[in-house]
Amino acid sequence: MSRVVLITGAGGGIGSITATQFAQAGDTVIVSDINAESASAVALALCEAAGDPTRAIALPADVSDRGSVEALFDNIRERFGRLDCAFNNAGIGGGGAPLLDTDDAIWDACVSINLNGTYHCLKQEVALMLENGGGAIVNNCSILGVNGGANAAYTATKHGIAGLTKSVAVAYSGQGVRCNAVCPGLIDAGLGSRTVQAGGAKADAFIKLHPIGRPGTGEEVAQAVRWLCSPEASFVTGDLLMVDGGYSAR
Numbered sequence: 467m468s469r470v471v472l473i474t475g476a477g478g479g480i481g482s483i484t485a486t487q488f489a490q491a492g493d494t495v496i497v498s499d500i501n502a503e504s505a506s507a508v509a510l511a512l513c514e515a516a517g518d519p520t521r522a523i524a525l526p527a528d529v530s531d532r533g534s535v536e537a538l539f540d541n542i543r544e545r546f547g548r549l550d551c552a553f554n555n556a557g558i559g560g561g562g563a564p565l566l567d568t569d570d571a572i573w574d575a576c577v578s579i580n581l582n583g584t585y586h587c588l589k590q591e592v593a594l595m596l597e598n599g600g601g602a603i604v605n606n607c608s609i610l611g612v613n614g615g616a617n618a619a620y621t622a623t624k625h626g627i628a629g630l631t632k633s634v635a636v637a638y639s640g641q642g643v644r645c646n647a648v649c650p651g652l653i654d655a656g657l658g659s660r661t662v663q664a665g666g667a668k669a670d671a672f673i674k675l676h677p678i679g680r681p682g683t684g685e686e687v688a689q690a691v692r693w694l695c696s697p698e699a700s701f702v703t704g705d706l707l708m709v710d711g712g713y714s715a716r
Contacts, residue, residue, distance in 0.1 A: 470546045471695070472496040474529055474587060475556030477504025479656030480606070483684035484553055484691050485512060485522065491692070493551070495522040498538060500556070502526040529556045529583030539590040548598040551695040552591045554584050555606040559657045560620030573619045580623035581630075588634055592643055600642020602695040605631050607647040609710045628706055635704030644703040646694045648687055651676050651710030655684030677712030 471488045475481040477499030489495045489512040497512070499505040505524035512522035523545070527538040542549055557580045561572050584605055595601035610617065611624030627647065634645040652672050654662045661669050662681050673681060690709045693699055708714045 469493045469550035470496065470542075470548055471551040471553070472498060472542065472549055472591070473553045473555055474498045474527070474583075475606075476508055477501045478508075479659065480650070480653065480684045480687050481553070481555045481656075482508045483655060484555065484688035486515075487685070487688045487692055488551075489516055489521050494520065494546075496542060496546075497522055497524045498527050498556075499524075500526065500528045529554075529587055530578040532586050535583075535586040535590055539594060543594065549591060549594045550598075550601050552587065552601070552603045553606070553691050553695075554587045554591075554603065556583055557606060557623075557657075560617045560623075562617050563619070564616040565618040568618045576619035576623045580620070581626040584627050584630060588630060588645075592634060592638055592645075595643045596638070596641055600644075602699075603634070603643065603645045604691045604694045605645070605647040607631065607649045607706060609649050609651045609708070609713050611647070612649055612706055612708070612714055631706065632704045639703040644694075644699070646699075646702060646705045646707060648690050648694070649706050649708050649710060649714070650682060650687050651708075651713040652681045653684060653687055653709075654681045655687075675713055675716070676710065677715065680711065682709060682711055 471493045473481050473485045476485045476497040485495045497505045497509040505526050509522040509524035513519050528534040560576050605627050607627045608624040610621045611628040615621040631647040652658045687709050
């Protein structure tokens with residue numbers, strides 16, 4: 467039976483790659499993004515690749531807006547009546563600034579999108595999954611959700627996502643809702659793609675912090691997300707899975 471899978475921030479980068487992998491596995495994918503055109507393009511591509519017009523659907527939403535998220539889930543309930551898996555991937559960077567250099571607008575945006583956005587989605591996802599016997603949720607955290615980082619806004623909000631992940635796991639795993647997070651290091655897709663593509667001394671220095679000696683790929687993050695949503699991970703909950711080439715093992 468095809469699962470119903472929601473991916474936020476699915477209009478590009480890691481989100482679209484993960485959506486592709488779920489769709490290729492036969493799941494029905496809800497492609498959500500604040501950019502309606504990007505969401506529609508990804509959903510159309512997934513349907514065309516599968517030769518199935520029902521394989522994916524674009525449902526745009528602004529995760530920072532509680533009302534927008536509520537409307538998204540009203541739509542999901544009406545169309546599908548259930549949600550089996552979710553990847554809370556939508557997020558932004560914090561500009562790399564340490565505390566004293568952090569623009570208040572950047573701080574507010576990171577809190578609104580990264581932390582509040584994950585919170586808004588989790589509340590709706592858990593409620594819908596509980597109505598249907600359970601499900602699996604994966605949050606996109608970061609190596610800076612586990613380790614320290616000078617980037618104050620991003621680091622703080624990613625630590626918040628780590629805490630939310632564990633809190634949801636403790637509260638709802640016994641009722642069939644597993645909640646985990648992936649913590650990517652430098653990845654060649656999404657926010658990390660600009661660093662990788664720019665190259666130079668900055669990229670080289672960051673790559674050297676990863677003992678494996680290279681950036682990760684969006685496909686590697688997507689594979690981790692899919693595993694956490696799979697029956698093979700049925701005893702895994704509250705975990706912060708490091709997809710970081712050994713960065714956190716240093």
